[in-house]
Amino acid sequence: MTNFNPARVRHSAGPGLAWFALAGALLSGGGCRAGETLAPSDEKPPYLAVVAKLETGTLPDTGATFRYRVSDLSEGGVLDTVIVAAPNDTLILSVRPATYSIQLEQIPAKCVSRYGPTEVVLVPEGINTAIARFFISCNAPLAVDVVTSGGPDSLQFIWELTGPNRPQQTGIIGQKEEAVIFNQLAPGSYTFSLWNLGGCEPVSRGRRSQTIVVPPGGGARTSFTVVCSDLPTRPALRSFSWTYHDSTAVFIADVTDPDGNLTGYYFDLTDCAGTSVLAGGEKERFGLLGGRTARATSATIVGAFELGIDESVAAGRCASLRMVDDYGGTTPFIERLQGHPFGSAPEPIAHNALFIGTSALRSQLSVRDANDDYFGVFVAVRLRDGALGPPDGQPDLGIYNAVGYEGTELPDLLFGNRFQYFDVYEQILYLVDRKGNFRKVVDRDPFH
DSSP states (O other), X not given: OOOSSOOEEEEOSSTTEEEEEOSSOXXXXXXXXXXXXXXXXXXXXXXXXXXXXXXESOOSOTTOOEEEEEEXXXXXXXXXXXXXXXXXXXXXXXXOSEEEEEEEEXXXXXXXXXXXXXXXXXXXXXXXXEEEEEEEEESOSEEEEEEEESSOSSOOEEEEEEOTTSOXXXXXXXSSEEEEEESSOOSEEEEEEEEOOXXXXXXXXXXXXXXXXXXXXXXXXXXXXXXXXXXXXXXXXXXXXXXXXXXXXXXXXXXXXXXXXXXEEEEEEEOSSSOBOSTTOXXXXXXXXXXXXXXXXXXXXXXXXXXXXXXXXXXXXXXXXXXXXXXXXXOOOOEEEOOOOSSOOOEEEEEEEEEETTTEEEEEEEEEOTXXXXXXXXXXXXXXTTSSSSOOSXXXXXXXOSSOEESSOOOOEEOOSSOOGGGEEEEEEEEEEXXXXXXXXXXXXXXX
């Protein structure tokens, strides 16, 4: 137990009751293990009690423990401690009036907390005991976690489970963090879906529906993430198209945002039914609060992702794009088949990337477009493996920004603490027109 000024712990004579009297502030990361005892002297209310109730099933290990993190969220709070306890222990802490977060950081495998791993509890002045409760189920055939951000505190999402040789099951998700637990389910393949989401968007793999295989021993688990937006102020995609060649997916999109706080976007290649086909899932880029999109209520954005898949594979896929703002608002999820825009892609009249001593990489670019609808350019540099992250045997790829540049004027790439001129192998430009045609242009000799 890590203690400061000081912390006192005792167990009551009753079975399964642990009493943690905190006369001072526990150091961050400190903790007490069930079974430790210090002689108490001045426990006093208010108290914060933490109770975990095993609703269904049995613990897979008789020696299992739960690990809790208790944090004081109020102004001036310094309490941030970890407590490891037996599952049937009730924790009682002597605390100051404040708001507390209790996180169930670790429970045994195949166990799930019905209303998520976090409880926030207000301990007001004059109260004797405030209680945080966790409802635990273990060894269920299937548990589905649904985590929602934004929106009202109470929800009315409808869930549906369909599967072989059994009637459809439905129910309601009413909490921001809730697990739907199925205790009577035969092995087999099942589809879990969410409906009646209103202005909320499922943003996890599979979007509204996921198919799960329940093995003979049970213990199947999956999760959904849902984002609720303020509808009048969330961003909106007005147009979105993409094309794929030269191992690269390039998109162009027109977006509006009433309160001008776009912050980033998520791009993915999908099976046209909401599930990513990329090994690492959807790609994210942020940084839209600066540069040409700062405080913009409307913008045209271009982006490029080198995916390295065969063009015949990409031809049968969809791309998805989701814009997000600084308040957590998101555009509705959409998927688009690859576009086949008419006309030809813009082409460079001149392109040269040249080192300016050892301090910067300067770009010169002029473009012609037979269709007279050139928009701009997305810029990347190929760098030495390990320049931007841990080495993985492949050169790194860095981008100038997340939204591209309108026209042909490009800023100097300045060298500094992160990487130097000798880390740069080549500069890559993606010239994009307003229909989505693009041309990939590479300068592999930045010394000349």
